[in-house]
Amino acid sequence: MKGAVLTAAAVLAGCAAPTRSFDQARALPIPPLDEGELDGTTRRFELTAQSGEYEIQPGTMTPTWGFNGAWLGPTLYMRRGERIEMRVHNGVDEPTVVHWHGLHLPAAADGGPALTFDPGETWEPAWDVDQPAATCWYHPHPHEVSALHAYRGLAGGIVIADDESDALGLPQEYGVDDIPVIITDAKFTADGHLDETIDPTYGLLGDTPLVNGITQPRFEATTRRLRLRLVNGATMRFHNLSLGVPFHVIATDQSLLSAPVEVDEILLSPGERAEIIVDLAPGAQLMLRSTGIPRRGGLPKEAAQGFGFEDTFDLLEIAAPADGADPAPLPEGLSAAVDTLDGPVAERELRLNGFQINEQSMDMHRVDIVVDHAGRELWHVTNENDDWPHNFHIHNARFQVAEVKDGAIAFADGWHDTISIPPLATVSLLVEFGYYPDPTLAYMFHCHMLFHEDQGMMGQFVVVEPGQEPRLGGH
Ligand SMILES: [Cu+2]
Known part of the structure; x- marks a missing residue:
């Protein structure tokens, strides 16, 4: 009996692996939880991109960028069913823009490169939160310098909550569990x-x-x-x-x-x-x-x-704490099972190679894909390189991995918006878009290795009403 208890404890504690520790450990910083200002069901946020300095390494101050602080940004909290009104001030000395990665929203709020705004200016996107609870994030998306702006520190987390997930008994005390x-x-x-x-x-x-x-x-x-x-x-x-x-x-x-x-x-x-x-x-x-x-x-x-x-x-x-009650069993079910996957309305092939997709580099004036329906599409994404990794992100969308050919993805279950595309593999994605028709502004799809994106490994899709023609820039 005693032996059995010890075995269970050993598995829990990780005694099989040697204990590791840092020689200069510091407390994990918890980004401030920004719940915005709630007015009925409207939540208003203020974000300022700014420069500063931060002790990234012990004892050394490093010049950095951040949102509402010197380095990185607050965690934004929002709930399904709410209206979001965002004011983003550009307080750095270069044009930039913020993309809400993983969110389903109108292209005018999505923060693609066409929406880049100048130092001193304020951008005010707004949208309705109509998607399940998730962990998303925000980061810059200016044309050709997204990596640099993210690297300098313009990034933060987003927590989307909903009533269903709140009721599961999962840990949800921010910064505590x-x-x-x-x-x-x-x-x-x-x-x-x-x-x-x-x-x-x-x-x-x-x-x-x-x-x-x-x-x-x-x-x-x-x-x-x-x-x-x-x-x-x-x-x-x-x-x-x-x-x-x-x-x-x-x-x-x-x-x-x-x-x-x-x-x-x-x-x-x-x-x-x-x-x-x-x-x-x-x-x-x-x-x-x-x-x-x-x-x-x-x-x-x-x-x-x-x-x-x-x-x-x-x-x-x-x-871990020295004592405390054993955790309860996890819920057997977390979210409703995925509904039957309807047949896709359209299929597309996207071939990633070097810094290009389908032999083309990003052109902000070119529309690569027109989505003129609210249905699903099947996107076959191939990494044609044998010695470069890529991955693939679609804005304003979620997808399931329908099939993987000639490669392995470590964790393909569930709904994704970004996924690895191993060398010479083809990954077929069943994509659902947010349906916010607007012929004048594009959403992006791209490799999320940001240097690849900045070098042109990105394309544009426009969501329109059935039969409508895109006209970027409103012309
Ligand atoms: Cu890539």
Whole structure:
């Protein structure tokens, strides 16, 4: 009997893996929760992009950008059924724009490159939240410099809540048992500035991973169960994340799964999110680690090293409380099962190669795809490169992975808006768009390795009424 108890405890505590700890650990910063100003069912937010400096590494102040602060931004909280009115001030010295990654909204609010606004100006997008609870995020999207602006710190999390998910008994006390884990990276110059040298192949791939903006973070849990909202906000780096103990995935990019799925690791490409539940044994110490990409992500050795696919990092130390009640069993069902997938209205082929899609570079004056219906489409996305990874993000949409040919995706269940496309693989996506017809403004689809996007690996789609012609710019 005693042996059985010990075995269970050992599994919970991760005793099988050696305990790791940082030599210069600092408390994990929790970005402020910004609930905006609620007026009936309208929620108003004010965001200011600004410059400042921040102690990213212990003892060194680094010049940075952030929203409503020096570095990164607050976590925006909103609920399904609400109207959002946003005021975004550009307080930095370059034109920029903010994209609400994962949100379904009109193109005029989406924050694509055509909506870039100048220093000193204010942009006021508004939309209705009509999508399930999810972890999303916001980041800049100006033409050709999205990576640089994100790298300087213009990024933050978004929590979308709804009544159904609130009722599940999942951890939802922000900063206590419901924790944003925003993973980015940096490289530093000798004087502690962000090194903005853009490599012609690897862009701004950083060698120093950060969680919520700092190196060597440690979270002292006060509860035995944590919900971690993992956001891969890195500009180029893929992360295969593990904790040394099994954990449960409860949500992918766009919503809760139909049921929790137990895994040992989860791969997140740039832009992807997952919510996981981690149950802690009393007194346990865990390390969230980036462990290298399984099978090198299908890359040859040299390319895998270049893209950092063989790198391993300790990201976040988690200390469990010394005691506390055992967590209750997780709910068996999380969200209603996915409804039957209707046949797609249209099929498209998108071939990713180098910095281009279908042999074309991004052109803000060209419409690549017209969506003139509210139905689903099947997009077959192929990575034609054998030595480059890519991934794929569609704005104002959610998709399910219908089929994967000649490659493996670590976690394909659930609804996504961003997904890895391994070398020489074709991933078929059953896509549902937000239906907000507007012939004058485009949404983007692109590789979310932001250097690839900035180099032109992006296209535009316009959502219109049946039979309507797009006319970008309103002409
Ligand atoms: Cu790419």
